Amino acid sequence: MTALRNDAARLGAEGVTVGYADRVVLDNLDVAIPTGVITTVIGPNGCGKSTLLRTLSRLLKPRQGTVLLDGGDIARLKTKDVAKRMGLLPQTPIAPEGLTVADLVARGRHPHQSWVRQWSSDDADVVARALHMTGVADLAHRPVDSLSGGQRQRVWISMTLAQGTDLLLLDEPTTYLDLAHAIDVIDLVDDLHEGGCTIVMVLHDLNLAVRYSDNLIVMKSGSIVAQGHPSEVITSELLLDTFGLQAKVIDDPVSERPLIVPIGRTHVVSKSDQDLS
Amino acid sequence: MTIAPETPEMHRGLRVGGWSWVWRPWPVLVTVVLAALTFLIFCVSIAVGDFTIELPAVFRTLIGQGERVDEFVIMDLRMPRSLVGLIAGVALGISGALTQSIARNALASPDVLGITGGASATAVFIVTAGGGAAIGGAVGLSTAALTGGLLTGFLVYFMAWKKGIDGFRLILIGVSVNAVMQALTTWLLVLADIRDVARAQRWLVGSLDSRSWTEVWASLWIMAALVVVVLVVAFQMQPMHFGDDVAAGLGVRYSAVRAVLLLCAVLLAGVAVSAAGPVPFVALVAPQITMRLLRSPVPPVMASGLFGALLLIGSDLIARTLLPNDLPVGVVTAIIGGPFLVYLLVRSNLRRAA
Numbered sequence: 001m002t003a004l005r006n007d008a009a010r011l012g013a014e015g016v017t018v019g020y021a022d023r024v025v026l027d028n029l030d031v032a033i034p035t036g037v038i039t040t041v042i043g044p045n046g047c048g049k050s051t052l053l054r055t056l057s058r059l060l061k062p063r064q065g066t067v068l069l070d071g072g073d074i075a076r077l078k079t080k081d082v083a084k085r086m087g088l089l090p091q092t093p094i095a096p097e098g099l100t101v102a103d104l105v106a107r108g109r110h111p112h113q114s115w116v117r118q119w120s121s122d123d124a125d126v127v128a129r130a131l132h133m134t135g136v137a138d139l140a141h142r143p144v145d146s147l148s149g150g151q152r153q154r155v156w157i158s159m160t161l162a163q164g165t166d167l168l169l170l171d172e173p174t175t176y177l178d179l180a181h182a183i184d185v186i187d188l189v190d191d192l193h194e195g196g197c198t199i200v201m202v203l204h205d206l207n208l209a210v211r212y213s214d215n216l217i218v219m220k221s222g223s224i225v226a227q228g229h230p231s232e233v234i235t236s237e238l239l240l241d242t243f244g245l246q247a248k249v250i251d252d253p254v255s256e257r258p259l260i261v262p263i264g265r266t267h268v269v270s271k272s273d274q275d276l277s
Numbered sequence: 278m279t280i281a282p283e284t285p286e287m288h289r290g291l292r293v294g295g296w297s298w299v300w301r302p303w304p305v306l307v308t309v310v311l312a313a314l315t316f317l318i319f320c321v322s323i324a325v326g327d328f329t330i331e332l333p334a335v336f337r338t339l340i341g342q343g344e345r346v347d348e349f350v351i352m353d354l355r356m357p358r359s360l361v362g363l364i365a366g367v368a369l370g371i372s373g374a375l376t377q378s379i380a381r382n383a384l385a386s387p388d389v390l391g392i393t394g395g396a397s398a399t400a401v402f403i404v405t406a407g408g409g410a411a412i413g414g415a416v417g418l419s420t421a422a423l424t425g426g427l428l429t430g431f432l433v434y435f436m437a438w439k440k441g442i443d444g445f446r447l448i449l450i451g452v453s454v455n456a457v458m459q460a461l462t463t464w465l466l467v468l469a470d471i472r473d474v475a476r477a478q479r480w481l482v483g484s485l486d487s488r489s490w491t492e493v494w495a496s497l498w499i500m501a502a503l504v505v506v507v508l509v510v511a512f513q514m515q516p517m518h519f520g521d522d523v524a525a526g527l528g529v530r531y532s533a534v535r536a537v538l539l540l541c542a543v544l545l546a547g548v549a550v551s552a553a554g555p556v557p558f559v560a561l562v563a564p565q566i567t568m569r570l571l572r573s574p575v576p577p578v579m580a581s582g583l584f585g586a587l588l589l590i591g592s593d594l595i596a597r598t599l600l601p602n603d604l605p606v607g608v609v610t611a612i613i614g615g616p617f618l619v620y621l622l623v624r625s626n627l628r629r630a631a
Contacts, residue, residue: 059525083528090522094381099518099574102287106299107516111528115512119290119299128287140287143574163527 010035010167010198011056011086016065018048018055025051026222028065033215038189038199040209043219044243049202050091050171052219056200057088057169083111087160091171095144101155102140105130108162127162133195134158134188150181154188161192168192170201174208186212206243206260210234211252218242234258304571304580311570311583315363318587322359322594323351357488362590362606364496365485365553370567370585371507372545373560374576375538378514380444383621386561387546389451390539393555394458395429396422396547397481400554401462404477405469418480419492423551429458430543441532442539483556483607485593496552500545504582507541511578514538518575556607558614559585565621588613 009032018026025048033039041049054060056067058074067074074082095104108130109123131137134154139147144155153173160168173189174182182205190212193199203209209216210230218226218233220242226233239245245262252259289300320335330347337343338351372387387393400422433454437447466474513534516527524531546560563585564576571577592609
């Protein structure tokens, strides 16, 4: 479809079936994550997008099928080796009260440490760099619980970055953030991508996903219904089919991407005026 | 990507060859002071008794240069009691720090793991019930109580096991099992002869009275072995404070780590109960106070052990000197621990309300 799909994928899944108890969430699903770009998984609530991310990150074990990381079965890799190749920011991380930003970000070095090697000069350098890249160096000695939601999310991304991997999985990094902070965080994600990281994330906000991703994975009821560049994937038919959302897809005035304009039941002016494009 | 030239002030490293640790002056200082204080109180508790031995004489005796009389009083009469206090205190402090870390809850303590409840019920059964006396005579009250406590601990552990241990489920099951054990204890006490009840009550409060060297050595070795395991494995616990998913993302096999450390917590609490009886509140209070002293966001494992020892020996000293009737140590720890528990509860309520 696009050149992106032909890139060698470092991360992918082959025929994975994942479920909780007697409910199957992902059914025999194949996916390949193109290297060097931002891939965003979107879909309605309960479609299995977080489950897909959790499966790719090895938090969930598939009943059938395999997740492949650098060509090897991820289930056969040591937990620590996976952590050296792939950084993960789950949905609800906990910061103990009073923990400082520097201490939290420093924890990201854990996969590279051992009991006798707990704080090498490498660790200190990488952590300092991670703090700078995410713009939280000034906050290094502040307790995490004293920060705003947006700052806190930057700190967690900083920790993931300190892991020193160029493959990052982010599960809804903008949830609970107001729009300004969401943009701020996602701009940071884009910076990391510019710096050479491959990024896979789950987002709720469709327009943010369209604006910032090079590759969209659209899911519905545990299957992938479309994948590719937002300009090719996002159409009003797709939005209606997958999300049950009546919407118009127009050209974004500030980027070369599509823009989704939802049509609700109310506040819609006459049909002719709607035809903005 | 541009990197700003100046780096933020990071933790200094303590580096020897390829080995390295974070250098945190304040926690190290506090830990050293705690250790010194514990040693001092330990010596004072040896010095004080029916007749007082001067502290310098105590030091001399401890390094083997004391006089005959002092040596007899100290080594044969007073040391075992103080050492048992030290061992039980360290065991309770560490056990509490592990339990609170794993449960991510400041109000969790090894009592929740079922050890105390099970040991108490067993001890009371042995003291009061007719058939129990035979078992008690054969293996000794402490050993029987320990066995009962460990069995209950494992019961809680296995009931909470469902593809790994979940902190919240563990606490719920532990609280229920503990309630059953307490009901059993009360029931046995109601049925029993009044003289037996007095004996049982004394054990139930926790006491350091009349300890022998045999008891000391057994507990000391078991505790030392467990402390080594905890010391090594606790490094893997650090990312677990951020939640299971983060820990897994950072390469920690959290299920296995949690299982090992919980087992250590159960066994350490068992060591303490068999040595000193179910001394209340030490395991709950020690990690919380140590956290505040060290300004640490999580319960510090080893320093909590030191503070537990300080608290237990100190309480025993108070019980023997300041209070009438030679009260058991558990009464004093309860007097200190009760208000602190209230403080923790009020504080967590305030935070939730804020």
